[in-house]
Amino acid sequence: MNGREDKELADLLRASIAGDERSYAVFLDRTARLVRAYARRKILQGGVDPEDIVQETLLAIHLKRHTWLPDAAVLPWVYAIARFKLIDAFRRRGRHVEIEIAEIEETWAQPEAETVSDRDIGRVLDSLAPGQRSVVAAIAVEGCSIADTARKFGMKETAVRVALHRGLAAIARRFGRE
Template identity: 35%
Template sequence: MRASEEQLRIWMIGGLDGDAEAHTALLRALVPMLRSFFGRRLRGAEDDVEDLVQETLMAIHTRRGTYDRTRPFAAWAYAVARYKMIDQFRRTRRTVPIEGLEDILIAEGFEDACAARMDIDRLLGGISDKQARAIRATKINGLSMAEAAKAGGMSEVDVKVSVHRGLKALAARLKGDG
């Protein structure tokens, strides 16, 4: 059974306050969550999944002092996990299909949309404004190509091309080519 956001946060704060049992409970509860998180993104790479789970647990342990007690814990933990996954992609130079990029960039389980929004804003800040608007409208806000075109005053083809080129640029940046 998955621990709730509140329980994870309580364990994290307890661990920060020196409660070794709370810290141990937190790390144990994170194992299945992280396996699921990485498993959905790295199908067929079970060894990488286990390595990333361990690396993420170590990072959470060593960087626990950076956690802001007033913020949701899951958002912070999934951000650490995403960075570990991106590091793994860079180390292995694994390519990610452009069609699945949005699934990798957006982590589920966030209780605090602000943390995710800051990550997305930072990622989209590295591509053209037109591409960022098209990606935000279609991949983040869930509009169809036609709806995004109408809302943005663009043609549907222009939206499709902007999304494609923007995702390609983001994939290149994540691979370290851009």
């Protein structure tokens, strides 16, 4: 804390309380810079925006400027208000820390992709009854819709759904995933 700076700010605040709007604008501008630097030093992990602290502090100073004692130093009063606004912001945030996904996505383990060869797919499909095999292959392998598969094989959509369900259930039973 600089004694000269404190005296200048105190003079500006006294003049502003007396009605000097220009002094008040200079006081708020200089105070905003000091509070911004203070908030940035205190906010280490994020989750609280320093500009929010600046705005809340300036608003509190404006509303409570009549409580400042003209004979007292102004900077301790300003920093006390900023400190309480910072504490309030941390309380509102709670214990939750917000982190951008882009900042940590490289550290996440990537799931291992299970690759299934055409031979494996053929072996699984060969274990099915012919009707189920054609329906499961059309929908699961070729990506056809239920309606397209029904038209392709001359079946009703309900029959396609039943064949698909039974075929997938048979595959699950065969590979122990019921």
